[in-house]
Amino acid sequence: MKDARTTELDAVVVGAGFAGLYAVHRLRGLGLRVRALERGSGIGGTWFWNRYPGARCDIESLEYSYQFSPELQHEWEWSERYATQGEILRYLEHVADRFDLRRDVQLDTLVTAARFDEPTHLWTLETDTGERFVARFCVMATGCLSSANLPEFPGREHFAGATYHTGHWPHEGVDFTGQRVAVIGTGSSAIQSIPLIAREAQHLTVFQRTASYSIPAHNGPIDPELLAEVRADYAGFRRRNAQMPFGANFPLGEKGALEADPEERGRVYEQRWQRGGLGFITAFSDLPLDREANETAAEFVREKIRQIVRDPETAENLAPKQVIGCKRLCVDTGYYETFNRPNVTLVDVSETPIQEITGSGVVVGGREYPVDTIVFATGFDAMTGSLSRIDIRGREGLPLSEKWSGGPRTYLGLATADFPNLFFVTGPGSPSVLSNMVPSIEQHVNWIADCIGWLRERDLAAIEATPAAEDAWVAHVNEVADLTLYPSCNSWYLGANVPGKPRVFMPYLGFPPYVAKCDEVAAKGYEGFALAPGAGMPPGS
Numbered sequence: 001m002k003d004a005r006t007t008e009l010d011a012v013v014v015g016a017g018f019a020g021l022y023a024v025h026r027l028r029g030l031g032l033r034v035r036a037l038e039r040g041s042g043i044g045g046t047w048f049w050n051r052y053p054g055a056r057c058d059i060e061s062l063e064y065s066y067q068f069s070p071e072l073q074h075e076w077e078w079s080e081r082y083a084t085q086g087e088i089l090r091y092l093e094h095v096a097d098r099f100d101l102r103r104d105v106q107l108d109t110l111v112t113a114a115r116f117d118e119p120t121h122l123w124t125l126e127t128d129t130g131e132r133f134v135a136r137f138c139v140m141a142t143g144c145l146s147s148a149n150l151p152e153f154p155g156r157e158h159f160a161g162a163t164y165h166t167g168h169w170p171h172e173g174v175d176f177t178g179q180r181v182a183v184i185g186t187g188s189s190a191i192q193s194i195p196l197i198a199r200e201a202q203h204l205t206v207f208q209r210t211a212s213y214s215i216p217a218h219n220g221p222i223d224p225e226l227l228a229e230v231r232a233d234y235a236g237f238r239r240r241n242a243q244m245p246f247g248a249n250f251p252l253g254e255k256g257a258l259e260a261d262p263e264e265r266g267r268v269y270e271q272r273w274q275r276g277g278l279g280f281i282t283a284f285s286d287l288p289l290d291r292e293a294n295e296t297a298a299e300f301v302r303e304k305i306r307q308i309v310r311d312p313e314t315a316e317n318l319a320p321k322q323v324i325g326c327k328r329l330c331v332d333t334g335y336y337e338t339f340n341r342p343n344v345t346l347v348d349v350s351e352t353p354i355q356e357i358t359g360s361g362v363v364v365g366g367r368e369y370p371v372d373t374i375v376f377a378t379g380f381d382a383m384t385g386s387l388s389r390i391d392i393r394g395r396e397g398l399p400l401s402e403k404w405s406g407g408p409r410t411y412l413g414l415a416t417a418d419f420p421n422l423f424f425v426t427g428p429g430s431p432s433v434l435s436n437m438v439p440s441i442e443q444h445v446n447w448i449a450d451c452i453g454w455l456r457e458r459d460l461a462a463i464e465a466t467p468a469a470e471d472a473w474v475a476h477v478n479e480v481a482d483l484t485l486y487p488s489c490n491s492w493y494l495g496a497n498v499p500g501k502p503r504v505f506m507p508y509l510g511f512p513p514y515v516a517k518c519d520e521v522a523a524k525g526y527e528g529f530a531l532a533p534g535a536g537m538p539p540g541s
Protein backbone atom coordinates (compact mmCIF):
# COMPACT_ATOMS: atom_id res chain seq x y z
CA MET A 1 0.00 0.00 0.00
CA LYS A 2 1.45 3.33 -1.03
CA ASP A 3 0.48 6.65 0.50
CA ALA A 4 2.03 9.94 1.45
CA ARG A 5 3.67 8.34 4.46
CA THR A 6 5.38 5.63 2.40
CA THR A 7 8.97 6.11 1.26
CA GLU A 8 10.41 3.91 -1.47
CA LEU A 9 14.06 3.01 -1.14
CA ASP A 10 16.42 0.43 -2.52
CA ALA A 11 17.77 -0.52 0.88
CA VAL A 12 16.71 0.27 4.40
CA VAL A 13 19.09 -0.05 7.30
CA VAL A 14 17.91 -0.32 10.90
CA GLY A 15 20.30 1.29 13.40
CA ALA A 16 22.90 4.03 13.16
CA GLY A 17 25.82 2.77 15.19
CA PHE A 18 29.17 1.66 13.73
CA ALA A 19 27.29 -0.84 11.53
CA GLY A 20 24.40 1.29 10.30
CA LEU A 21 26.61 4.25 9.46
CA TYR A 22 29.04 2.18 7.45
CA ALA A 23 26.14 0.40 5.71
CA VAL A 24 24.79 3.78 4.58
CA HIS A 25 28.22 4.68 3.25
CA ARG A 26 28.72 1.44 1.33
CA LEU A 27 25.21 1.09 -0.05
CA ARG A 28 25.10 4.69 -1.15
CA GLY A 29 28.41 4.04 -2.89
CA LEU A 30 26.57 1.45 -5.02
CA GLY A 31 24.17 4.14 -6.15
CA LEU A 32 21.32 2.85 -4.01
CA ARG A 33 18.69 4.98 -2.35
CA VAL A 34 19.30 4.08 1.27
CA ARG A 35 18.17 5.30 4.65
CA ALA A 36 19.11 4.27 8.17
CA LEU A 37 16.31 4.40 10.72
CA GLU A 38 17.47 4.93 14.29
CA ARG A 39 15.33 5.00 17.40
CA GLY A 40 17.81 7.19 19.29
CA SER A 41 17.89 10.96 18.99
CA GLY A 42 21.53 10.77 17.89
CA ILE A 43 23.86 8.51 15.94
CA GLY A 44 26.48 6.26 17.55
CA GLY A 45 24.50 3.27 18.84
CA THR A 46 26.34 1.74 21.80
CA TRP A 47 28.30 4.95 22.24
CA PHE A 48 25.18 7.09 22.18
CA TRP A 49 23.40 5.06 24.86
CA ASN A 50 26.11 3.88 27.26
CA ARG A 51 27.17 7.08 29.00
CA TYR A 52 27.75 5.66 32.46
CA PRO A 53 30.87 6.79 34.33
CA GLY A 54 33.94 4.94 33.07
CA ALA A 55 32.36 3.73 29.81
CA ARG A 56 35.10 3.09 27.28
CA CYS A 57 36.17 0.45 24.79
CA ASP A 58 38.33 -2.44 25.92
CA ILE A 59 39.83 -3.17 22.53
CA GLU A 60 42.53 -0.61 21.89
CA SER A 61 41.31 2.43 19.96
CA LEU A 62 43.90 2.02 17.22
CA GLU A 63 42.01 -1.16 16.35
CA TYR A 64 38.53 -0.34 17.63
CA SER A 65 37.95 2.03 14.72
CA TYR A 66 37.10 1.88 11.03
CA GLN A 67 39.71 0.94 8.47
CA PHE A 68 37.73 1.53 5.27
CA SER A 69 39.31 4.94 4.77
CA PRO A 70 43.10 5.19 5.10
CA GLU A 71 42.74 9.00 5.29
CA LEU A 72 40.32 8.78 8.21
CA GLN A 73 42.57 6.28 9.91
CA HIS A 74 45.58 8.56 9.59
CA GLU A 75 43.95 11.84 10.47
CA TRP A 76 41.98 10.83 13.57
CA GLU A 77 43.97 11.27 16.80
CA TRP A 78 42.97 8.95 19.64
CA SER A 79 44.03 10.45 22.92
CA GLU A 80 44.14 7.29 25.02
CA ARG A 81 44.92 3.63 24.58
CA TYR A 82 41.25 2.87 25.35
CA ALA A 83 39.01 5.75 24.30
CA THR A 84 36.16 6.96 26.49
CA GLN A 85 32.53 6.78 25.39
CA GLY A 86 32.66 10.53 24.70
CA GLU A 87 35.68 10.25 22.45
CA ILE A 88 34.25 7.31 20.49
CA LEU A 89 30.99 9.20 20.02
CA ARG A 90 32.92 12.25 18.78
CA TYR A 91 34.75 9.98 16.35
CA LEU A 92 31.48 8.58 14.97
CA GLU A 93 30.07 12.11 14.67
CA HIS A 94 33.20 13.07 12.76
CA VAL A 95 32.80 10.05 10.45
CA ALA A 96 29.16 10.94 9.81
CA ASP A 97 30.14 14.50 8.87
CA ARG A 98 33.24 13.60 6.89
CA PHE A 99 31.31 11.15 4.71
CA ASP A 100 28.11 13.20 4.70
CA LEU A 101 26.08 10.33 6.17
CA ARG A 102 23.55 12.30 8.18
CA ARG A 103 21.35 13.14 5.23
CA ASP A 104 20.52 9.43 4.94
CA VAL A 105 19.96 8.81 8.65
CA GLN A 106 16.54 9.35 10.18
CA LEU A 107 16.65 9.68 13.96
CA ASP A 108 13.88 9.26 16.55
CA THR A 109 12.38 6.46 14.47
CA LEU A 110 11.73 3.08 16.02
CA VAL A 111 11.18 0.26 13.56
CA THR A 112 8.32 -1.82 14.92
CA ALA A 113 7.67 -4.27 12.08
CA ALA A 114 9.27 -5.58 8.89
CA ARG A 115 7.30 -7.67 6.42
CA PHE A 116 8.45 -9.48 3.30
CA ASP A 117 6.12 -9.43 0.33
CA GLU A 118 6.44 -12.61 -1.70
CA PRO A 119 5.42 -11.55 -5.23
CA THR A 120 7.37 -8.28 -5.27
CA HIS A 121 10.35 -9.43 -3.14
CA LEU A 122 10.14 -6.17 -1.25
CA TRP A 123 10.34 -5.44 2.46
CA THR A 124 7.92 -3.04 4.13
CA LEU A 125 9.03 -1.54 7.42
CA GLU A 126 6.70 0.15 9.86
CA THR A 127 7.76 2.67 12.44
CA ASP A 128 6.43 4.30 15.58
CA THR A 129 6.22 7.56 13.64
CA GLY A 130 3.49 6.07 11.43
CA GLU A 131 5.76 6.04 8.39
CA ARG A 132 6.34 3.11 6.04
CA PHE A 133 9.51 2.30 4.14
CA VAL A 134 9.47 -0.08 1.20
CA ALA A 135 12.78 -1.45 -0.02
CA ARG A 136 14.18 -4.50 -1.74
CA PHE A 137 16.90 -5.01 0.86
CA CYS A 138 16.70 -4.73 4.61
CA VAL A 139 19.88 -4.59 6.68
CA MET A 140 19.45 -5.12 10.41
CA ALA A 141 22.27 -3.14 12.00
CA THR A 142 20.40 -3.23 15.29
CA GLY A 143 23.38 -4.12 17.49
CA CYS A 144 24.25 -7.15 19.60
CA LEU A 145 24.27 -5.29 22.90
CA SER A 146 21.59 -2.71 22.37
CA SER A 147 18.57 -4.15 24.10
CA ALA A 148 18.83 -3.52 27.85
CA ASN A 149 18.11 -6.42 30.18
CA LEU A 150 16.28 -5.36 33.31
CA PRO A 151 15.38 -8.33 35.52
CA GLU A 152 12.03 -8.36 37.25
CA PHE A 153 13.16 -7.92 40.85
CA PRO A 154 10.03 -8.09 43.02
CA GLY A 155 9.02 -4.65 44.26
CA ARG A 156 11.21 -2.76 41.78
CA GLU A 157 8.37 -0.40 40.99
CA HIS A 158 8.05 0.61 44.67
CA PHE A 159 11.55 2.00 44.96
CA ALA A 160 11.27 5.68 45.85
CA GLY A 161 14.74 6.81 44.74
CA ALA A 162 16.29 7.20 41.30
CA THR A 163 17.11 4.14 39.19
CA TYR A 164 19.37 3.90 36.16
CA HIS A 165 20.38 1.23 33.66
CA THR A 166 23.97 1.57 32.46
CA GLY A 167 22.80 1.09 28.87
CA HIS A 168 20.35 4.02 29.06
CA TRP A 169 22.37 6.56 30.96
CA PRO A 170 21.07 10.15 31.19
CA HIS A 171 22.90 12.53 28.87
CA GLU A 172 23.37 15.10 31.59
CA GLY A 173 25.17 12.56 33.81
CA VAL A 174 24.37 11.60 37.40
CA ASP A 175 25.82 13.17 40.51
CA PHE A 176 26.16 10.52 43.23
CA THR A 177 27.69 12.88 45.79
CA GLY A 178 26.42 12.15 49.27
CA GLN A 179 24.23 9.27 48.12
CA ARG A 180 23.93 5.67 49.20
CA VAL A 181 24.12 3.81 45.90
CA ALA A 182 23.45 0.19 44.94
CA VAL A 183 25.02 -1.30 41.84
CA ILE A 184 23.32 -4.53 40.82
CA GLY A 185 25.49 -6.68 38.56
CA THR A 186 29.23 -7.18 38.16
CA GLY A 187 29.74 -7.59 34.42
CA SER A 188 31.76 -5.29 32.20
CA SER A 189 29.67 -2.09 32.62
CA ALA A 190 29.67 -2.51 36.41
CA ILE A 191 33.40 -3.11 36.47
CA GLN A 192 34.00 0.09 34.51
CA SER A 193 31.60 2.24 36.53
CA ILE A 194 32.05 0.98 40.11
CA PRO A 195 35.46 2.64 40.75
CA LEU A 196 34.09 6.03 39.65
CA ILE A 197 30.74 5.76 41.43
CA ALA A 198 32.58 4.74 44.61
CA ARG A 199 34.62 7.95 44.52
CA GLU A 200 31.50 10.09 44.58
CA ALA A 201 29.00 8.14 46.63
CA GLN A 202 28.68 8.33 50.38
CA HIS A 203 28.37 4.55 50.34
CA LEU A 204 28.30 2.01 47.51
CA THR A 205 26.84 -1.47 47.90
CA VAL A 206 27.62 -3.87 45.07
CA PHE A 207 25.31 -6.85 44.59
CA GLN A 208 27.18 -9.66 42.86
CA ARG A 209 25.61 -12.83 41.50
CA THR A 210 28.65 -14.09 39.58
CA ALA A 211 32.13 -12.66 39.97
CA SER A 212 33.86 -11.63 36.72
CA TYR A 213 37.53 -11.98 35.87
CA SER A 214 39.02 -8.60 35.12
CA ILE A 215 42.43 -7.68 33.77
CA PRO A 216 43.91 -4.21 34.38
CA ALA A 217 43.67 -1.83 31.42
CA HIS A 218 46.84 0.12 32.21
CA ASN A 219 45.14 2.85 30.28
CA GLY A 220 46.89 6.09 29.49
CA PRO A 221 47.87 8.33 26.61
CA ILE A 222 48.76 6.44 23.44
CA ASP A 223 52.46 5.71 23.37
CA PRO A 224 53.85 8.00 20.61
CA GLU A 225 56.37 5.37 19.52
CA LEU A 226 53.67 2.75 19.11
CA LEU A 227 51.50 5.24 17.26
CA ALA A 228 54.32 6.07 14.84
CA GLU A 229 55.00 2.39 14.28
CA VAL A 230 51.34 1.60 13.58
CA ARG A 231 50.91 4.61 11.33
CA ALA A 232 53.96 3.64 9.29
CA ASP A 233 52.05 0.55 8.18
CA TYR A 234 48.46 0.78 9.38
CA ALA A 235 47.24 -1.63 6.70
CA GLY A 236 49.79 -4.22 7.76
CA PHE A 237 48.81 -3.77 11.43
CA ARG A 238 45.18 -4.44 10.49
CA ARG A 239 46.07 -7.39 8.27
CA ARG A 240 48.13 -9.08 10.98
CA ASN A 241 45.44 -8.52 13.61
CA ALA A 242 42.79 -10.00 11.32
CA GLN A 243 44.76 -13.26 11.39
CA MET A 244 44.50 -13.54 15.17
CA PRO A 245 41.66 -15.55 16.75
CA PHE A 246 39.55 -12.57 17.88
CA GLY A 247 40.51 -10.32 14.96
CA ALA A 248 42.39 -8.16 17.47
CA ASN A 249 46.03 -7.76 18.41
CA PHE A 250 46.06 -10.53 21.01
CA PRO A 251 48.97 -12.71 19.89
CA LEU A 252 48.24 -16.37 20.55
CA GLY A 253 50.85 -18.09 22.69
CA GLU A 254 52.65 -20.78 20.73
CA LYS A 255 52.59 -23.26 23.57
CA GLY A 256 49.86 -24.81 25.64
CA ALA A 257 49.82 -23.82 29.33
CA LEU A 258 50.39 -27.42 30.33
CA GLU A 259 53.47 -27.65 28.15
CA ALA A 260 55.10 -24.89 30.18
CA ASP A 261 56.47 -25.42 33.69
CA PRO A 262 54.94 -23.40 36.55
CA GLU A 263 57.75 -20.85 36.49
CA GLU A 264 57.39 -20.15 32.78
CA ARG A 265 53.60 -20.03 33.09
CA GLY A 266 53.81 -17.51 35.90
CA ARG A 267 56.24 -15.38 33.88
CA VAL A 268 53.99 -15.40 30.79
CA TYR A 269 50.83 -14.57 32.79
CA GLU A 270 52.67 -11.79 34.60
CA GLN A 271 53.81 -10.29 31.27
CA ARG A 272 50.27 -10.37 29.93
CA TRP A 273 48.91 -8.92 33.18
CA GLN A 274 51.46 -6.10 33.02
CA ARG A 275 50.62 -5.42 29.37
CA GLY A 276 46.95 -5.34 30.41
CA GLY A 277 43.74 -5.93 28.51
CA LEU A 278 41.88 -8.81 26.91
CA GLY A 279 45.04 -10.30 25.35
CA PHE A 280 45.58 -12.07 28.69
CA ILE A 281 43.29 -14.82 27.43
CA THR A 282 45.51 -15.79 24.49
CA ALA A 283 48.63 -16.22 26.66
CA PHE A 284 48.59 -19.96 25.91
CA SER A 285 46.93 -21.78 23.06
CA ASP A 286 44.95 -24.26 25.16
CA LEU A 287 43.21 -21.88 27.60
CA PRO A 288 39.84 -22.01 25.80
CA LEU A 289 40.12 -25.76 25.26
CA ASP A 290 41.42 -27.52 28.32
CA ARG A 291 39.98 -27.14 31.80
CA GLU A 292 43.25 -27.89 33.57
CA ALA A 293 45.15 -25.39 31.42
CA ASN A 294 42.41 -22.82 31.91
CA GLU A 295 42.58 -23.30 35.67
CA THR A 296 46.22 -22.17 35.71
CA ALA A 297 45.19 -18.80 34.23
CA ALA A 298 42.10 -18.58 36.43
CA GLU A 299 44.13 -19.21 39.55
CA PHE A 300 46.71 -16.61 38.52
CA VAL A 301 43.95 -13.97 38.40
CA ARG A 302 42.39 -15.19 41.66
CA GLU A 303 45.78 -14.85 43.33
CA LYS A 304 46.07 -11.27 42.02
CA ILE A 305 42.65 -10.53 43.53
CA ARG A 306 43.77 -11.94 46.89
CA GLN A 307 46.88 -9.75 46.75
CA ILE A 308 44.92 -6.60 45.89
CA VAL A 309 41.85 -6.94 48.12
CA ARG A 310 42.74 -6.64 51.81
CA ASP A 311 39.67 -8.24 53.38
CA PRO A 312 40.06 -12.03 52.81
CA GLU A 313 36.32 -12.71 52.73
CA THR A 314 35.67 -9.99 50.15
CA ALA A 315 38.65 -11.20 48.12
CA GLU A 316 37.29 -14.74 48.13
CA ASN A 317 33.87 -13.53 47.03
CA LEU A 318 35.42 -11.49 44.23
CA ALA A 319 37.47 -14.47 43.02
CA PRO A 320 35.48 -16.10 40.20
CA LYS A 321 34.98 -19.84 40.27
CA GLN A 322 34.02 -20.48 36.63
CA VAL A 323 36.33 -21.11 33.70
CA ILE A 324 38.16 -17.90 32.72
CA GLY A 325 36.92 -16.47 29.42
CA CYS A 326 33.65 -18.38 29.22
CA LYS A 327 31.85 -15.26 30.44
CA ARG A 328 32.93 -11.95 28.92
CA LEU A 329 36.42 -11.16 30.23
CA CYS A 330 36.54 -7.62 31.65
CA VAL A 331 39.14 -4.89 31.61
CA ASP A 332 39.30 -2.41 34.47
CA THR A 333 40.95 0.56 36.05
CA GLY A 334 41.10 0.05 39.79
CA TYR A 335 38.13 -2.33 40.10
CA TYR A 336 39.42 -4.75 42.72
CA GLU A 337 41.20 -1.91 44.59
CA THR A 338 37.83 -0.18 44.99
CA PHE A 339 36.77 -2.88 47.46
CA ASN A 340 39.48 -1.66 49.87
CA ARG A 341 37.60 1.61 50.27
CA PRO A 342 35.74 2.00 53.56
CA ASN A 343 32.62 3.20 51.71
CA VAL A 344 32.23 0.09 49.54
CA THR A 345 30.47 -3.16 50.51
CA LEU A 346 30.18 -6.31 48.44
CA VAL A 347 27.04 -8.42 48.88
CA ASP A 348 27.26 -11.90 47.43
CA VAL A 349 23.86 -12.89 46.03
CA SER A 350 24.99 -16.07 44.29
CA GLU A 351 23.26 -18.35 46.78
CA THR A 352 20.79 -15.98 48.38
CA PRO A 353 19.36 -13.93 45.52
CA ILE A 354 17.93 -10.45 45.83
CA GLN A 355 14.62 -11.05 47.58
CA GLU A 356 12.95 -7.74 46.82
CA ILE A 357 13.40 -4.06 46.28
CA THR A 358 11.49 -1.93 48.77
CA GLY A 359 10.75 1.78 48.75
CA SER A 360 14.09 2.44 50.41
CA GLY A 361 16.50 -0.38 49.71
CA VAL A 362 17.45 -3.82 48.48
CA VAL A 363 16.64 -6.89 50.55
CA VAL A 364 18.84 -9.98 50.60
CA GLY A 365 18.34 -12.86 53.02
CA GLY A 366 15.88 -10.83 55.10
CA ARG A 367 18.30 -7.90 55.52
CA GLU A 368 17.58 -4.57 53.93
CA TYR A 369 20.45 -2.52 52.52
CA PRO A 370 19.14 1.06 52.55
CA VAL A 371 19.99 3.03 49.38
CA ASP A 372 18.99 6.28 47.70
CA THR A 373 19.80 5.25 44.14
CA ILE A 374 20.00 1.97 42.23
CA VAL A 375 22.19 1.38 39.19
CA PHE A 376 21.16 -1.68 37.21
CA ALA A 377 24.31 -2.95 35.51
CA THR A 378 22.37 -5.97 34.35
CA GLY A 379 23.54 -6.03 30.76
CA PHE A 380 21.67 -6.83 27.60
CA ASP A 381 19.41 -9.32 25.91
CA ALA A 382 22.43 -10.05 23.75
CA MET A 383 22.57 -10.74 20.04
CA THR A 384 18.88 -11.39 19.45
CA GLY A 385 17.18 -8.89 21.81
CA SER A 386 16.83 -6.00 19.38
CA LEU A 387 15.70 -8.30 16.56
CA SER A 388 13.08 -10.00 18.70
CA ARG A 389 11.55 -6.62 19.59
CA ILE A 390 10.71 -6.03 15.91
CA ASP A 391 7.83 -8.01 14.39
CA ILE A 392 9.84 -9.46 11.49
CA ARG A 393 7.92 -11.67 9.07
CA GLY A 394 9.32 -13.58 6.12
CA ARG A 395 7.71 -15.85 3.55
CA GLU A 396 4.04 -16.60 4.13
CA GLY A 397 4.05 -14.28 7.12
CA LEU A 398 6.42 -16.50 9.13
CA PRO A 399 7.47 -14.57 12.25
CA LEU A 400 11.21 -14.60 12.92
CA SER A 401 10.38 -15.12 16.60
CA GLU A 402 8.62 -18.37 15.65
CA LYS A 403 11.43 -19.54 13.44
CA TRP A 404 13.95 -18.80 16.20
CA SER A 405 11.82 -20.07 19.08
CA GLY A 406 14.40 -22.78 19.79
CA GLY A 407 17.29 -20.35 19.38
CA PRO A 408 18.62 -18.29 16.47
CA ARG A 409 19.39 -20.10 13.19
CA THR A 410 21.40 -18.39 10.50
CA TYR A 411 23.68 -19.05 7.60
CA LEU A 412 27.00 -17.33 8.38
CA GLY A 413 25.20 -15.09 10.86
CA LEU A 414 24.24 -13.00 7.85
CA ALA A 415 20.93 -14.41 6.69
CA THR A 416 18.20 -16.89 7.58
CA ALA A 417 16.10 -19.15 5.33
CA ASP A 418 12.56 -17.94 4.56
CA PHE A 419 13.63 -14.31 4.95
CA PRO A 420 14.97 -13.31 1.52
CA ASN A 421 16.94 -10.07 1.14
CA LEU A 422 17.17 -9.65 4.89
CA PHE A 423 20.71 -9.29 6.24
CA PHE A 424 22.00 -9.20 9.80
CA VAL A 425 25.19 -7.40 10.78
CA THR A 426 27.23 -9.37 13.33
CA GLY A 427 24.24 -11.61 13.91
CA PRO A 428 24.15 -14.88 15.86
CA GLY A 429 26.33 -17.46 14.11
CA SER A 430 29.04 -14.89 13.29
CA PRO A 431 32.09 -14.00 15.44
CA SER A 432 30.37 -10.82 16.58
CA VAL A 433 30.79 -10.28 20.33
CA LEU A 434 33.72 -12.70 20.39
CA SER A 435 35.74 -10.52 18.07
CA ASN A 436 36.95 -6.97 17.73
CA MET A 437 33.59 -5.74 16.56
CA VAL A 438 34.50 -2.84 14.32
CA PRO A 439 36.48 -4.99 11.85
CA SER A 440 33.72 -7.62 12.13
CA ILE A 441 31.13 -4.99 11.27
CA GLU A 442 33.15 -3.75 8.31
CA GLN A 443 33.65 -7.29 7.05
CA HIS A 444 29.90 -7.96 7.28
CA VAL A 445 28.83 -4.71 5.67
CA ASN A 446 31.38 -5.20 2.88
CA TRP A 447 30.09 -8.71 2.27
CA ILE A 448 26.47 -7.52 2.21
CA ALA A 449 27.21 -4.56 -0.08
CA ASP A 450 29.27 -6.74 -2.44
CA CYS A 451 26.44 -9.26 -2.50
CA ILE A 452 23.84 -6.61 -3.34
CA GLY A 453 26.13 -5.22 -6.05
CA TRP A 454 26.55 -8.72 -7.47
CA LEU A 455 22.78 -9.34 -7.52
CA ARG A 456 22.26 -6.02 -9.19
CA GLU A 457 24.74 -6.71 -11.96
CA ARG A 458 22.84 -9.91 -12.73
CA ASP A 459 19.39 -8.39 -12.40
CA LEU A 460 18.48 -10.79 -9.60
CA ALA A 461 15.58 -9.85 -7.35
CA ALA A 462 16.30 -11.90 -4.26
CA ILE A 463 18.83 -13.94 -2.34
CA GLU A 464 17.94 -16.34 0.42
CA ALA A 465 19.87 -18.80 2.58
CA THR A 466 18.92 -22.40 1.78
CA PRO A 467 17.68 -24.53 4.69
CA ALA A 468 20.46 -27.06 3.98
CA ALA A 469 23.23 -24.44 4.16
CA GLU A 470 21.70 -23.00 7.29
CA ASP A 471 21.43 -26.41 9.00
CA ALA A 472 25.04 -27.18 8.15
CA TRP A 473 26.22 -23.80 9.46
CA VAL A 474 24.27 -24.09 12.72
CA ALA A 475 25.75 -27.56 13.24
CA HIS A 476 29.24 -26.23 12.51
CA VAL A 477 28.88 -23.29 14.94
CA ASN A 478 27.86 -25.76 17.65
CA GLU A 479 30.61 -28.24 16.82
CA VAL A 480 33.26 -25.54 17.11
CA ALA A 481 31.79 -24.25 20.39
CA ASP A 482 31.61 -27.77 21.78
CA LEU A 483 35.33 -28.23 21.25
CA THR A 484 35.87 -25.40 23.73
CA LEU A 485 35.03 -24.50 27.32
CA TYR A 486 32.79 -21.60 26.25
CA PRO A 487 29.47 -23.41 26.69
CA SER A 488 30.51 -24.51 30.20
CA CYS A 489 29.04 -21.60 32.15
CA ASN A 490 25.85 -19.58 32.26
CA SER A 491 26.87 -16.65 30.09
CA TRP A 492 24.98 -14.18 27.95
CA TYR A 493 26.74 -15.77 24.96
CA LEU A 494 24.31 -18.62 25.70
CA GLY A 495 21.33 -16.41 26.52
CA ALA A 496 21.50 -17.52 30.16
CA ASN A 497 20.98 -14.02 31.60
CA VAL A 498 17.46 -13.69 30.22
CA PRO A 499 14.79 -15.93 31.78
CA GLY A 500 13.11 -18.16 29.20
CA LYS A 501 15.62 -17.45 26.44
CA PRO A 502 16.71 -20.66 24.67
CA ARG A 503 20.21 -21.76 25.66
CA VAL A 504 22.15 -21.72 22.40
CA PHE A 505 25.76 -20.66 22.05
CA MET A 506 25.35 -17.73 19.67
CA PRO A 507 28.73 -16.40 18.49
CA TYR A 508 30.98 -18.26 16.04
CA LEU A 509 34.45 -18.87 17.42
CA GLY A 510 37.29 -17.82 15.15
CA PHE A 511 37.49 -14.65 13.09
CA PRO A 512 40.04 -15.78 10.43
CA PRO A 513 38.29 -19.04 9.40
CA TYR A 514 34.98 -17.21 9.41
CA VAL A 515 36.22 -14.53 7.01
CA ALA A 516 37.72 -17.22 4.76
CA LYS A 517 34.38 -19.05 4.66
CA CYS A 518 32.44 -15.87 3.80
CA ASP A 519 34.91 -15.08 1.01
CA GLU A 520 34.66 -18.61 -0.33
CA VAL A 521 30.85 -18.52 -0.35
CA ALA A 522 30.90 -15.26 -2.33
CA ALA A 523 33.59 -16.51 -4.73
CA LYS A 524 31.45 -19.55 -5.49
CA GLY A 525 28.54 -17.39 -6.60
CA TYR A 526 26.95 -17.24 -3.14
CA GLU A 527 27.05 -20.93 -2.46
CA GLY A 528 24.33 -22.01 -0.04
CA PHE A 529 22.00 -19.23 -1.15
CA ALA A 530 19.05 -19.51 -3.53
CA LEU A 531 18.67 -16.70 -6.06
CA ALA A 532 15.48 -15.38 -7.59
CA PRO A 533 15.40 -13.79 -11.05
CA GLY A 534 14.66 -10.10 -11.17
CA ALA A 535 11.68 -8.05 -11.97
CA GLY A 536 13.90 -5.04 -12.47
CA MET A 537 16.63 -4.25 -9.99
CA PRO A 538 16.44 -2.35 -7.74
CA PRO A 539 12.91 -0.89 -7.56
CA GLY A 540 12.64 2.51 -9.09
CA SER A 541 16.24 2.76 -10.30
Ligand SMILES: Cc1cc2nc3c(=O)[nH]c(=O)nc-3n(C[C@H](O)[C@H](O)[C@H](O)COP(=O)(O)OP(=O)(O)OC[C@H]3O[C@@H](n4cnc5c(N)ncnc54)[C@H](O)[C@@H]3O)c2cc1C
Pocket (backbone or CB within 6 Å): 014, 015, 016, 017, 018, 019, 020, 037, 038, 039, 040, 044, 045, 046, 047, 048, 050, 055, 056, 057, 058, 059, 064, 109, 110, 111, 112, 141, 142, 143, 144, 145, 146, 189, 386, 389, 390, 425, 426, 435, 436, 437, 438, 441
Ligand atom coordinates in the same frame (compact mmCIF):
# COMPACT_ATOMS: atom_id res chain seq x y z
C1 LIG B 1 29.56 -0.49 27.13
C2 LIG B 1 29.98 -1.26 25.94
C3 LIG B 1 31.32 -1.34 25.60
C4 LIG B 1 31.72 -2.04 24.46
N1 LIG B 1 33.05 -2.12 24.18
C5 LIG B 1 33.44 -2.83 23.10
C6 LIG B 1 34.82 -2.97 22.78
O1 LIG B 1 35.70 -2.47 23.46
N2 LIG B 1 35.15 -3.70 21.69
C7 LIG B 1 34.22 -4.29 20.91
O2 LIG B 1 34.59 -4.94 19.94
N3 LIG B 1 32.91 -4.16 21.17
C8 LIG B 1 32.51 -3.46 22.25
N4 LIG B 1 31.16 -3.36 22.53
C9 LIG B 1 30.19 -3.93 21.62
C10 LIG B 1 29.57 -2.80 20.75
O3 LIG B 1 28.20 -2.94 20.85
C11 LIG B 1 30.07 -2.91 19.32
O4 LIG B 1 31.48 -2.80 19.31
C12 LIG B 1 29.54 -1.85 18.34
O5 LIG B 1 29.48 -0.56 18.89
C13 LIG B 1 28.20 -2.27 17.78
O6 LIG B 1 27.83 -1.42 16.75
P1 LIG B 1 26.47 -1.70 15.96
O7 LIG B 1 26.28 -0.58 15.05
O8 LIG B 1 26.48 -3.07 15.43
O9 LIG B 1 25.35 -1.72 17.10
P2 LIG B 1 24.92 -0.58 18.11
O10 LIG B 1 26.03 0.35 18.36
O11 LIG B 1 24.30 -1.26 19.26
O12 LIG B 1 23.82 0.21 17.29
C14 LIG B 1 22.57 -0.35 17.00
C15 LIG B 1 21.57 0.76 16.92
O13 LIG B 1 20.35 0.22 16.44
C16 LIG B 1 19.31 0.91 17.05
N5 LIG B 1 18.10 0.08 17.01
C17 LIG B 1 17.92 -1.15 17.52
N6 LIG B 1 16.68 -1.58 17.27
C18 LIG B 1 16.06 -0.60 16.58
C19 LIG B 1 14.77 -0.46 16.03
N7 LIG B 1 13.85 -1.42 16.14
N8 LIG B 1 14.46 0.68 15.37
C20 LIG B 1 15.38 1.67 15.22
N9 LIG B 1 16.64 1.59 15.74
C21 LIG B 1 16.97 0.47 16.40
C22 LIG B 1 19.77 1.15 18.47
O14 LIG B 1 19.12 2.25 19.05
C23 LIG B 1 21.25 1.40 18.25
O15 LIG B 1 21.52 2.77 18.22
C24 LIG B 1 30.75 -2.67 23.67
C25 LIG B 1 29.41 -2.63 24.03
C26 LIG B 1 29.02 -1.94 25.15
C27 LIG B 1 27.56 -1.90 25.51
